[in-house]
Amino acid sequence: MANVNEIVTWLRWLQYLSPLRYTFEIGLRAEYRIEDFKPPNTQEYPTDHYNFHLGSEWCFGIMAFMVVGVRILAYFFLKLQAVNT
Numbered sequence: 216m217a218n219v220n221e222i223v224t225w226l227r228w229l230q231y232l233s234p235l236r237y238t239f240e241i242g243l244r245a246e247y248r249i250e251d252f253k254p255p256n257t258q259e260y261p262t263d264h265y266n267f268h269l270g271s272e273w274c275f276g277i278m279a280f281m282v283v284g285v286r287i288l289a290y291f292f293l294k295l296q297a298v299n300t
Contacts, residue, residue, distance in 0.1 A: 241275065
């Protein structure tokens with residue numbers, strides 16, 4: 216995973232289409248909870264470094280929406296293919 220600030224600005228919107236982005240944010244938040252992880256003075260929290268600001272609940276909801284959305288799209292495309300054949 217690359218820091219979002221290091222990606223070319225006209226490609227940054229693609230991160231929101233990838234389920235890996237949301238999975239990585241949930242994993243970082245689970246591993247480095249703010250109350251348990253105290254970084255050294257020169258470092259920041261991993262979620263701040265990667266510019267993750269959605270939160271675990273939003274990431275889980277977006278991933279669930281992606282799963283349901285892909286299934287609905289697959290159903291309609293299969294139905295369309297069955298009608299055309």
